[in-house]
């Protein structure tokens with residue numbers, strides 16, 4: 001996620017949470033209606049959103065309209081700056097539609113978002129089968145393989161994606177690429193157990209072919225980023241040729257002892273929604289179909 005995305009996201013969360021009555025554990029099962037709906041309906045008027053933010057919103061809203069069916073009861077909510085628009089649209093389906101649903105988060109951020117939105121919170125150990133999971137991506141290729149983990153959430157994200165009967169990606173136009181690594185240059189995010197990070201870094205440099213792999217450092221904290229699971233993250237850039245086959249890259253890295261999860265999601269998504277600058281949405285499905293839709 002970019003710094004600007006983070007700021008917007010925090011602003012949106014702040015707006016949502018300040019409008020909420022204090023939630024008590026018992027009250028979470030009861031959808032809190034009016035204040036949240038009002039705030040979420042138009043936290044920032046669409047006309048005031050930047051082009052990128054509006055694109056994220058368009059992608060998220062269209063994907064929710066297509067894939068969050070009225071009868072779905074267990075819904076996975078991903079992480080990042082696009083996902084709040086997913087939640088926004090789900091909340092707008094109304095309290096009646098949401099009262100018997102349970103939402104499964106992919107980390108601290110999405111858990112806060114679910115709670116702040118007055119939706120019912122669950123976990124994947126209670127609900128190992130999820131109807132649909134919607135999540136953002138750092139980049140998506142033509143086969144719907146993607147890089148995830150720009151926000152260090154990819155371990156839980158992959159579990160929640162795998163637990164879902166249908167996994168859907170939502171992103172803005174910058175993420176829609178032919179080949180992974182085209183715009184997202186930070187590298188493949190790799191979650192590692194802390195005591196093994198130096199060994200894994202060595203493996204990446206000397207064996208796997210990522211000489212610039214490095215430990216991700218925190219911004220407002222001394223030392224490395226620590227994930228929601230208490231682990232470290234390594235970012236490993238690969239050359240173009242290598243990224244032509246993301247599945248092999250993923251499999252090789254995953255075999256390194258000390259690696260917990262790799263931020264390459266291959267052959268997992270059923271569809272990807274990309275909001276475009278002109279207000280249209282590109283929808284790609286895993287059967288190779290690409291269509292352009294004009295949300296109303």
Ligand SMILES: O=C[C@H](O)[C@H](O)[C@H](O)COP(=O)(O)O
Pocket residue numbers: 001002005078079080081082083135136137138147148149150151152153154157
């Ligand atoms: O770890 C973070 C996640 O994989 C995000 O879904 C990914 O970084 C995309 O985030 P955004 O929607 O902010 O671009």
